[in-house]
Amino acid sequence: MSRLTKAQREQVRQMFGGRCAYCGEPLPDRWHADHREAVVRALLTKQSEDGRYKLVSGPSLYPERDVLENFMPSCPPCNISKHSMSLEVWRKWLAGHVNSLNAYHPIYRLAKKYGLIQETCAQVTFYFERVAQVVESAV
Ligand SMILES: [Zn+2]
Incomplete structure (x- = not known):
């Protein structure tokens, strides 16, 4: 399934009401x-006409994962971050x-000292997990 049909793409987009499955933003x-x-995808080396080599995207290493059930709607920052x-x-x-912020960013540490940032130690919970919890608690 390398490309979704327009109807499949809309089905994926609506999985969480038009929100990103990970962060929950519209x-x-x-x-x-x-x-x-x-x-x-495997990276392949390909020689171009001018003799230079370049890397090109090759076949999937997990073709069984390229199915509609494995798609999630994502905003670009989440998808790019998840890679x-x-x-x-x-x-x-x-x-x-x-x-990382505490170790390498003095501005972050300074903002924290002045109470502008408060660390919560919250667990990272993806939007699709939060939605599932709401549905489970309603049952
Ligand atoms: Zn997102």
């Missing part, structure tokens, strides 16, 4: 249909941002 016009479990990470690896990576 999807912009140029939203992404993300593979929840990445298809991960080919699994959800659990991405969740840990996102959670680690606070440590």
Whole structure:
């Protein structure tokens, strides 16, 4: 399934009411249909006519993941950030941002000292998980 039909794309877009499955923000016009479990494409070396080599995207390493059920609607920043990470690896990576900010960004530390930023130690919970919790608690 390398390309979704227009109807399938609309089906994916509406999965969470037109919101990004990960952050919950309304999807912009140029939203992404993300593979929840990445298809991960091989990189191939190809020689062009001028003799130079370049890297080109090759076949998927997980073609079984290229199915409609594996698509999630995503805003571009979330999809680009997630890249080919699994959800659990991405969740840990996102959670680690606070440590990086504390370690490398004096402006962040200064803003924290003046109470402009408060760290919550909140777990990273994706929007589709929060929606599922609401549905479960209503049952
Ligand atoms: Zn998002």
